[in-house]
Amino acid sequence: xxxxxxxxxxxxxxxxxxxxxxxxxxxxxxxxxxxxxxxxxxxxxxxxxxxxxxxxxxxxxxxxxxxxxxxxxxxxxxxxxxxxxxxxxxxxxxxxxxxxxxxxxxxxxxxxxxxxxxxxxxxxxxxxxxxxxxxxxxxxxxxxxxxxxxxxxxxxxxxxxxxxxxxxxxxxxxxxxxxxxxxxxxxxxxxxxxxxxxxxxxxx
Amino acid sequence: xxxxxxxxxxxxxxxxxxxxxxxxxxxxxxxxxxxxxxxxxxxxxxxxxxxxxxxxxxxxxxxxxxxxxxxxxxxxxxxxxxxxxxxxxxxxxxxxxxxxxxxxxxxxxxxxxxxxxxxxxxxxxxxxxxxxxxxxxxxxxxxxxxxxxxxxxxxxxxxxxxxxxxxxxxxxxxxxxxxxxxxxxxxxxxxxxxxxxxxxxxxxxxxxxxxxxxxxxxxxxxxxxxxxxxxxxxxxxxxxxxxxxxxxxxxxxxxxxxxxxxxxxxxxxxxxxxxxxxxxxxxxxxxxxxxxxxxxxxxxxxxxxxxxxxxxxxxxxxxxxxxxxxxxxxxxxxxxxxxxxxxxxxxxxxxxxxxxxxxxxxxxxxxxxxxxxxxxxxxxxxxxxxxxxxxxxxxxxxxxxxxxxxxxxxxxxxxxxxxxxxxxxxxxxxxxxxxxxxxxxxxxxxxxxxxxxxxxxxxxxxxxxxxxxxxxxxxxxxxxxxxxxxxxxxxx
Ligand code: FES
Numbered sequence: 001x002x003x004x005x006x007x008x009x010x011x012x013x014x015x016x017x018x019x020x021x022x023x024x025x026x027x028x029x030x031x032x033x034x035x036x037x038x039x040x041x042x043x044x045x046x047x048x049x050x051x052x053x054x055x056x057x058x059x060x061x062x063x064x065x066x067x068x069x070x071x072x073x074x075x076x077x078x079x080x081x082x083x084x085x086x087x088x089x090x091x092x093x094x095x096x097x098x099x100x101x102x103x104x105x106x107x108x109x110x111x112x113x114x115x116x117x118x119x120x121x122x123x124x125x126x127x128x129x130x131x132x133x134x135x136x137x138x139x140x141x142x143x144x145x146x147x148x149x150x151x152x153x154x155x156x157x158x159x160x161x162x163x164x165x166x167x168x169x170x171x172x173x174x175x176x177x178x179x180x181x182x183x184x185x186x187x188x189x190x191x192x193x194x195x196x197x198x199x200x201x202x203x204x
Numbered sequence: 205x206x207x208x209x210x211x212x213x214x215x216x217x218x219x220x221x222x223x224x225x226x227x228x229x230x231x232x233x234x235x236x237x238x239x240x241x242x243x244x245x246x247x248x249x250x251x252x253x254x255x256x257x258x259x260x261x262x263x264x265x266x267x268x269x270x271x272x273x274x275x276x277x278x279x280x281x282x283x284x285x286x287x288x289x290x291x292x293x294x295x296x297x298x299x300x301x302x303x304x305x306x307x308x309x310x311x312x313x314x315x316x317x318x319x320x321x322x323x324x325x326x327x328x329x330x331x332x333x334x335x336x337x338x339x340x341x342x343x344x345x346x347x348x349x350x351x352x353x354x355x356x357x358x359x360x361x362x363x364x365x366x367x368x369x370x371x372x373x374x375x376x377x378x379x380x381x382x383x384x385x386x387x388x389x390x391x392x393x394x395x396x397x398x399x400x401x402x403x404x405x406x407x408x409x410x411x412x413x414x415x416x417x418x419x420x421x422x423x424x425x426x427x428x429x430x431x432x433x434x435x436x437x438x439x440x441x442x443x444x445x446x447x448x449x450x451x452x453x454x455x456x457x458x459x460x461x462x463x464x465x466x467x468x469x470x471x472x473x474x475x476x477x478x479x480x481x482x483x484x485x486x487x488x489x490x491x492x493x494x495x496x497x498x499x500x501x502x503x504x505x506x507x508x509x510x511x512x513x514x515x516x517x518x519x520x521x522x523x524x525x526x527x528x529x530x531x532x533x534x535x536x537x538x539x540x541x542x543x544x545x546x547x548x549x550x551x552x553x554x555x556x557x558x559x560x561x562x563x564x565x566x567x568x569x570x571x572x573x574x575x576x577x578x579x580x581x582x583x584x585x586x587x588x589x590x591x592x593x594x595x596x597x598x599x600x601x602x603x604x605x606x607x608x609x610x611x612x613x614x615x616x617x618x619x620x621x622x623x624x625x626x627x628x629x630x631x632x633x634x635x636x637x638x639x640x641x642x643x644x645x646x647x648x649x650x651x652x653x654x655x656x657x658x659x660x661x662x663x664x665x666x667x668x669x670x671x672x673x674x675x676x677x678x679x680x681x682x683x684x685x686x687x688x689x690x691x692x693x694x695x696x
Contacts, residue, residue, distance in 0.1 A: 058382045060382060092391060093387055095276045095277055095279075095392035096278065096392045097392070097491075099277050099278075102389070103493055119493070120364065124368040125367065125368040127493070127498065129583060133613050136661070141499070143514065145656045153656030154655060154656045155654065156516065156517075179389070180364070180367065180381075183377065184372070185377075185382075
């Protein structure tokens, strides 16, 4: 602030009498308070759409996301084996590129019985790898291990692998996929098989 | 008038014209020359200014990288390849930005340790410390979002880890995951939001907060060198500090600032040298989630978190993950409010020194563990590390068969022999001197103690062969483990 500017009260070039000054002052104070209230209201009107825009993706119900898709012909998966396969996410968005691809493990138990495991470790989501000889899924991140039926074997995971819902339609294996599976977003996964505490049996 | 005089008087006139309109040169000069106690013109006081200089370096190199980088999920990785290989000096700019980030995290931490050790957070500089804690969090935020910008395999799975941590928050887990990812899966919206955070939101707040932090340093003055027995009292400190600067004060520029400037130059030179000799970080493999032959790992600053996550027992993991960071930050924020007075010198604050040592040593140990991840199975050990011949010599066919089973069933992914193999489980070189045959059988078939059960993966003959091989592994011919109860029951 320039040294020449004076604060009101210090300056003498105001020729209103004190009473007039006070009256004008209280009027201006009121107007200023009014303008604050007005701006508060405008602020709320502005904030609602901004916050709505920001939280938009978070507001979608997990259970409504996702779709059934064909994973391949049943014959692509030999009975008794667990194979890696991938699919294009049904909920991909513009510009996803390679990240729209999703990998999963398909275990063909008996002619009409499958288990389709998410690639994401139930601990913190790293990609698990299947080892047919020792019949284990191993996680590279923190050393989580799962048995062939997806049940937790050891390490930090507190539960078994996430599983996709599946059905067999006209000789092809269909799964229901949507959200990236995490502990909170498993809606497109098969609910009844999710509770696999250490050592629990799964339907197989 | 000579030419020289005319130039000088012209310069002065130009300065007067500018300052009359700008009004900033004089106050800034005064701020630069503010008196600082002579005892704090020390080499210990140079870290804060070095961090600021690094921030400027990061802003400049960041803007330059943004000229080429494409913040879109299907192009980001390729645009980094272009920077590395096609744009002249693109690799060098990436390297400076990457190393600058590591240096900045390190210098901010050192600055914080120094301030803590010197008790410089005490009255009247509590708010300076509190904003400083915010600056630390923001710096780490820049480091994490910066790692995401690299959008390679590590970034992809690192984001997955972040989302999985968020999914553990009670009640709002799912919306939080969607908020972080920007949609149901990790993809284009995810990278876009982290880009916005990395180049707009966090730097904006960071620069503002640095301004505030520096203003507070000027307002309260550089803290004086702590002396044992000279206590900070709210009633007297400011008067004492005033007297001290009256008596011993030096103008910050140039009497103290030359050290800051020297150190800043050295730090920048170190960044440039690291960038030149070690090159840019990554990118590692492309962010294709169907390529699962990967062992994702975070950047240096977060290796310790990665290690802690591997060691937490499942039962307490979620609470620890969600509560401890909140408590840690709250404790740092509240520190000056609870310890705002009293002794400043480290020699009179044993608890503070002990705490700092314990925290620093544990961070160091966890970071070190994070560099070689002993908890992760080595997924290729079973095919790449053969059983050492010395462990086969003098063994019969059954034991040889057992060695094959050991190899085939991927035991080596977690167990090492002669130093090769995974470190998840114990080394097997002297297993028979620690466990009896019965114990080995039980352990193999039923697992336990962090080992999966192999009862389903081994048939009886494989088990028999494996165990007979394992019972020959007694290190340097140590005595075999014996079951004491057996001798007791056999010879009553
Ligand atoms: S992510 Fe698999 S063990 Fe941590």
